[in-house]
Amino acid sequence: MLLMNEKIKASEVALTGLRGEDLGIVGREEALAMAREAKVDLVCTSLLSSPPPCKLVARGAAKQTDAQEKKAERIQGGAVKTKELRLTAHIEEHDYETKLRQAEKLLTSGHAVQLTVKLAGAKEGERAKALIDRMLKELAPHGTRETGIQVSGKQAAVKVNPA
Structure with missing residues (x-):
């Protein structure tokens, strides 16, 4: 946990300056x-x-480096859970946006996402591929794809793995 500014309760701290110089033991x-x-x-x-080193x-x-360290720990923390999101090739715009938000939320929380588009007929393969391509472009800041788009039956x- 990161303690900053007024949350530090010690009466004295061992202080280090902005450039790494030792400023000695100083009152809080x-x-x-x-x-x-x-x-x-x-x-x-x-x-x-x-006294605690500060x-x-x-x-x-400090918050940024703490967030990066937590992200690295989470990635090293073991197997990433894969969550599946199912769509259809004839999805409406509102539903698409909802699925996109769900995927973003899952990726930012550290889960991998399996995007699956159900096909009703053989001719929907291209439409499904286009839908997945569009979703991948919009999810690019949050994750990278692990596999190519697989169209089967x-x-x-x-x-998509978290970034």
Whole structure:
């Protein structure tokens, strides 16, 4: 968990500056004042030692690196669950947008998505392929496809992994 600014409750902190310089042991209020003055965040790097080591970090950078670390942990955390979204080749625009939002939500939460388009007839294969291509383009910021589009018999499918 990331402790920042006023959430740090220790009376003294071992402070590190913006460029990595050691500023020594400083009172909490003084460290917060220094952070406010420099328009940066005061971030606690560990709660296991006393006084806790803290550093001055550019605003927003700490949250961003924390989010990246959590994402990397989630990816390394084991098997990614695959969720299937079923569509038809003759989907209406509103339903398409709903399925797209569902796919985005699943991908951002770390799940892989299997897009499956059910085919009613042999002639729907091209239409299903076009639908999946459109969906893949719109999902590009959230995930990358693992397989090519497979059209077989009564369905067309593709697997998309989280980005």
